[in-house]
Amino acid sequence: MTELAQWLSQQPVDSELGSVIASMAAAGAEIVDMLEQAPIEGLVGLVGSVNVQGEEQKQLDVISNDIVLKHLRQNPAVSILVSEELDEAVHMENQGAYMVATDPLDGSSNLDVNVTVGTIFSVLRANGGLTQPGTAQLAAGYIAYGPATTLVVTVGSGVAVFTLDKNGAFQMTHENVRVPEASAEYAINTARERFWDAATKGYVAENVAGESGAAGKRYNMRWIGSMVADVHRILMRGGIFLYPLDSETASKGGRLRLLYEANPMAMVMEQAGAAAITGRERILDIVPSGIHQRVPVILGSSEEVRRVEAWYAKG
Structure with missing residues (x-):
């Protein structure tokens, strides 16, 4: 199977952009470990605060955001983070070329019944400003935490799907995915x-x-x-x-x-x-x-x- 790192090296993107996607994948691998232990460790319920959306924040929303922020801070290619859980954009000490916009834990209201949740992300050039149209995205994707942990990613040349293996590596399981034109x-x-x-x-x-x-x-x-x-x-x-x-x-x-x-x-x-x-x-x-x-x-x-x-x- 093709690992994520190998696939990224074959894509028409620079290594720094590839490293941003790899950082999001690493954050996802850490988030799923946290989610698996959350019920045992009592990481449930609200934290007593409200985000900019007017929504009460859950402990796992805040922890997931912290995990994403930690991984992106460690990547010198990232200089800005926009997150659902933060009122303002985070301008990091890094002077990297990229900005990440993310919902660190989408669907968290379903966690108490063990339904699939995920992390959504978008990568743009930092020098384009905070409010760029979607056409400016350089990469985008999501990580689904379900029976398997699945990373879906595009860098503008099709969509690939990777699954997290027992060793903590994302292995490609579908390439050039196409959504059927018709459906019922x-x-x-x-x-x-x-x-x-x-x-x-x-x-x-x-x-x-x-x-x-x-x-x-x-x-x-x-x-x-x-x-x-x-x-x-x-x-x-x-x-x-x-x-x-x-x-x-x-x-x-x-x-x-x-x-x-x-x-x-x-x-x-x-x-x-x-x-x-x-x-x-x-x-x-x-x-x-x-x-x-x-x-x-x-x-x-x-x-x-x-x-x-x-x-x-x-x-």
């Missing part, structure tokens, strides 16, 4: 239906109609509530993930954060032949207004994304 699965939180806009209601209603609907086929609905888990399923077997703008999230611009959730996932999807939009525009084209900006996210199999886009075009 969709992921959305149907408990929010009363807040949905007309386009979302129309698309979901067609799916529920099954063979008698516009798509002419039966659909299954999947919703895990952990973005990493839902997106990884779509990457590997197709489908669509929707967290649209609705009447409750409109005042905030959406639910998910652009820099460290929507953009890296959008880059992974596009590099795997899928699509990622807000409903009305391509996610990667958005110029951020701030490091914690929120946006609607609709991504996955291109045929399904086009159907959603057509619904938005109607209104």
